Amino acid sequence: MTEITAVIDLGKSLAKTIWTINASGRREILFLEPEIVSLTANDIANAKRENADPEKDAWLVLPDGSGEALGFITRTSSYRNRRKLGQDELKTVNGVNRCLAILGSIAERSELADYKDDEIDLSISMNKITEFSVTLCVLLPLSEWSTSQQFRQNLLDALQSGFNFRGVQYRVNVEILEIKPEGSGLLETRQSQLTISAYRNRVIICLIMGHYNNSLFLYEGGQQIVADCSANGFYQLVDSIVSQTALDASNLANSDLTEAIYEAPSDSTLVQALLWQKVKGRKQLQQQVNQAVEIIKRNRADFWDSVVDWIYRTLGPNFLKVNEILISGGSSRFFQNEIEDFFGDSDIDILWSCQLNKLVGKDFNLHGEDNLSYRLSDAYGVFNNFTI
Numbered sequence: 001m002t003e004i005t006a007v008i009d010l011g012k013s014l015a016k017t018i019w020t021i022n023a024s025g026r027r028e029i030l031f032l033e034p035e036i037v038s039l040t041a042n043d044i045a046n047a048k049r050e051n052a053d054p055e056k057d058a059w060l061v062l063p064d065g066s067g068e069a070l071g072f073i074t075r076t077s078s079y080r081n082r083r084k085l086g087q088d089e090l091k092t093v094n095g096v097n098r099c100l101a102i103l104g105s106i107a108e109r110s111e112l113a114d115y116k117d118d119e120i121d122l123s124i125s126m127n128k129i130t131e132f133s134v135t136l137c138v139l140l141p142l143s144e145w146s147t148s149q150q151f152r153q154n155l156l157d158a159l160q161s162g163f164n165f166r167g168v169q170y171r172v173n174v175e176i177l178e179i180k181p182e183g184s185g186l187l188e189t190r191q192s193q194l195t196i197s198a199y200r201n202r203v204i205i206c207l208i209m210g211h212y213n214n215s216l217f218l219y220e221g222g223q224q225i226v227a228d229c230s231a232n233g234f235y236q237l238v239d240s241i242v243s244q245t246a247l248d249a250s251n252l253a254n255s256d257l258t259e260a261i262y263e264a265p266s267d268s269t270l271v272q273a274l275l276w277q278k279v280k281g282r283k284q285l286q287q288q289v290n291q292a293v294e295i296i297k298r299n300r301a302d303f304w305d306s307v308v309d310w311i312y313r314t315l316g317p318n319f320l321k322v323n324e325i326l327i328s329g330g331s332s333r334f335f336q337n338e339i340e341d342f343f344g345d346s347d348i349d350i351l352w353s354c355q356l357n358k359l360v361g362k363d364f365n366l367h368g369e370d371n372l373s374y375r376l377s378d379a380y381g382v383f384n385n386f387t388i
Contacts, residue, residue, distance in 0.1 A: 185381025
C-alpha cells in the first residue's frame, strides 16, 4: 500500500504540497520556503534537531556527504548571510533536494520514522533506515519541460538511494512518479466539468501567473494548439520596484517583500513596516511610503501592458476565437481588475481557478478568496485526478 500520496508544485517563491497518508482521505498542505544554504562539513558535524515543525527545520545530508538547509531554517543566524534563492536557476536544479525535504517532513509529520529527539548522531542513524512508499506527482513550468524526464530520473534515483533528513535515514519505494506541466490541474478540472462535445467545441485559454513564470495554453477542439511560457513573472515587477524605492531585499525573506508589494495598492501597512527600519521619522517615513505606493502602481500598469503584449504575440489571431479563460496563480489576483477589464471587453468568460479556490478554502480552512487558495488551486486539481 502507498503510504504517502503527494502533489508537489515546485514554485520558486514557495514549494506547495498537497498530501495524504495511507489513503486516509484527509488532505493536508505543507509549504517549504525557497531559500537554500549549502552545508559545510562543520555544519553537518554540529547539526541538531530543533523543536520545530520539520519543514521549518529542514536539513539534508546526502549519500555523497554533502548537505543543505532549506527554507525557514536559513533565516537563523547560522545561515542568514549564506542563503541563496537561485532565482536564475531552473526549478529542477534544486528541485530534487526540495522534494526530499518535503517528503522527509511529511514522513515525520505522519510518524513513519522511529526516532528519538536526541538521536542525531549521523553515524548511528545511517545504519537505521526508515522505508516508506510514495505515489508522487511534481509540477514543473512549461519552460522547463524539456528537462522533465531527466529530473524524474534524478528524483527517482535520489529517493531509492536514500537520504538523511534531520538525522533520520530514509529510503523511498516509489509506486508512481509523474511529472506534469503547471496548468494541468485547471485543464483537467475544466475537462471534467464539461461534456466531451462541449469541451471540444470550446476555445479555451489557460493562464497561470506565477512568481517566476507565466504560462499560457490554448486548447481548441480538445487539442493543445498553443503553449508558451514567459520568464516575465511577478519577481521582475518586485525587482523593478526595489530598484526605484527605499525597499531593500538584501536582509528580508523573499516572501515578506513580495507580500508587502502585493498588498500595497490596498494596504500599505507592510510597506511601512519594512521601511521603518530605514526611515524612523514619522513624516519622512510617510513620504517614503507614499512614494513607494505610487511607484508600485506605476510599475503595475507597465507590467500588465507587457503581459498583454505577450498574450497577443503568443495567440495571434487565435485570440479572436477564444470563448473562455481559465486563470490562476499567485500573481493573477494582483491583476484582477486588469484581467477582468481586458478579457471582459472581449466577451471571454473568466473562470478563476475553475472554482477550485473555493474547494481549497473549504478543505484547508482558508478563505476562498485568499491569495493562497489560488496558489494551491492547480496542485489541488491535479491531486483530485491523481488519486482517483
